[in-house]
Amino acid sequence: MEWHEVFKGVAEADVPATVLEEEAEERRGLFGRLRRNLGKARGAVADALRSAVYVGVDRRLYEQTEEMLIAADVGVDGTIRIVDELERRCTAKKIESRGPFQDELAEVVAEQLRPDDPERQRIDVSHAPSVILVVGVNGTGKTTTIGKIAWRLKEMGKTPLMVAGDTFRAAAVEQLSRWADRVGCEIVRQAPDADPAAVVYDGVAAARSRGADVVLVDTAGRLHTQVNLMRELEKVRRVIEKQLPGAPHETLLVLDATTGQNGLRQAEEFKQAVDVTGVVLTKLDGTAKGGIVVAIHESLGIPIKLIGVGEQIEDLRPFEADVFARAIFGGEDDAARVDAG
Numbered sequence: 484m485e486w487h488e489v490f491k492g493v494a495e496a497d498v499p500a501t502v503l504e505e506e507a508e509e510r511r512g513l514f515g516r517l518r519r520n521l522g523k524a525r526g527a528v529a530d531a532l533r534s535a536v537y538v539g540v541d542r543r544l545y546e547q548t549e550e551m552l553i554a555a556d557v558g559v560d561g562t563i564r565i566v567d568e569l570e571r572r573c574t575a576k577k578i579e580s581r582g583p584f585q586d587e588l589a590e591v592v593a594e595q596l597r598p599d600d601p602e603r604q605r606i607d608v609s610h611a612p613s614v615i616l617v618v619g620v621n622g623t624g625k626t627t628t629i630g631k632i633a634w635r636l637k638e639m640g641k642t643p644l645m646v647a648g649d650t651f652r653a654a655a656v657e658q659l660s661r662w663a664d665r666v667g668c669e670i671v672r673q674a675p676d677a678d679p680a681a682v683v684y685d686g687v688a689a690a691r692s693r694g695a696d697v698v699l700v701d702t703a704g705r706l707h708t709q710v711n712l713m714r715e716l717e718k719v720r721r722v723i724e725k726q727l728p729g730a731p732h733e734t735l736l737v738l739d740a741t742t743g744q745n746g747l748r749q750a751e752e753f754k755q756a757v758d759v760t761g762v763v764l765t766k767l768d769g770t771a772k773g774g775i776v777v778a779i780h781e782s783l784g785i786p787i788k789l790i791g792v793g794e795q796i797e798d799l800r801p802f803e804a805d806v807f808a809r810a811i812f813g814g815e816d817d818a819a820r821v822d823a824g
């Protein structure tokens with residue numbers, strides 16, 4: 484999927500030709516890059532399977548696959564479903580060696596991950612302005628993700644505007660300001676300790692008067708168990724809604740993949756407080772627990788829209804079930820096939 488397809492409200496015709504070329508180039512190298520970035524997750528899968536597979540596809544291999552999926556944080560239900568389906572197919576197709584076995588595994592995982600409604604997978608920036616509220620627990624990558632998203636939007640001819648709704652720490656405002664400088668977009672900020680709802684109100688008003696297209700609202704990290712802070716977030720959301728009916732058009736929950744199954748609990752609470760429309764799963768480059776993607780997809784009913792695969796500005800990717808499943812679970816031959824397609 485190309486970036487201009489991810490954003491609802493970006494027409495291909497409006498994207499500069501050079502950016503489209505860059506996108507195509509990035510896409511050609513994407514699979515290899517994703518594989519490298521997801522090296523840890525992939526390595527864990529490969530190691531678990533390598534030992535067993537040479538003796539053929541037998542009971543022990545299915546057990547090993549099961550253990551590997553559990554260790555990768557796929558979750559018990561998902562694991563059972565995947566392995567049952569895998570066994571059914573391998574038996575039907577008489578698969579007896581490692582490569583095809585792994586390809587079949589990747590295919591089964593990809594099927595589990597495919598969105599029921601691809602339209603829900605997109606990020607809505609079709610309004611004038613569109614408001615994207617970014618929430619999550621401390622340190623998951625909210626501020627970084629805002630920088631990465633703003634950069635992509637700018638590349639595609641949109642005018643993003645950042646709002647420093649994390650008024651907890653002066654350093655948080657400075658961090659967001661640095662991203663705004665890098666991207667070359669405006670930022671609305673107030674003194675530390677200001678009421679986040681007031682800053683956000685200013686931000687939306689500024690976007691309207693200055694004609695910015697997309698308002699990206701940073702918020703302070705908070706634990707899903709901190710009742711007062713969750714209330715504060717509800718208030719921020721209400722203020723936006725009142726000011727601009729229909730907004731926020733997206734509420735993105737940023738989850739850190741390295742925290743594994745704990746992320747699911749966080750998600751439930753945030754979902755209740757602020758109607759989350761999508762998940763951004765960060766730090767997939769630094770974890771062997773890439774299987775958490777399957778658990779999130781199954782249990783939350785919220786689409787994973789973006790994945791973070793590094794700290795650099797370009798290290799954010801649209802989530803694509805097939806590419807992701809093959810990058811982590813697929814056999815070695817897959818790279819050529821997917822990059823070519």
Ligand SMILES: Nc1nc2c(ncn2[C@@H]2O[C@H](COP(=O)(O)OP(=O)(O)OP(=O)(O)O)[C@@H](O)[C@H]2O)c(=O)[nH]1
Pocket residue numbers: 619620621622623624625626627628649655702703704705737765766767768769790791792793794798
């Ligand atoms: N490896 C890796 N690091 C990431 C990714 N996304 C964010 N980070 C890093 O995670 C750290 C925290 O990122 P922030 O963007 O400050 O996180 P935050 O959610 O805004 O944190 P708080 O505002 O303190 O709640 C930084 O060092 C980022 O560079 C990612 O996809 N991969």
Ligand SMILES: [Mg+2]
Pocket residue numbers: 625626627649655701702703704
């Ligand atoms: Mg932050």
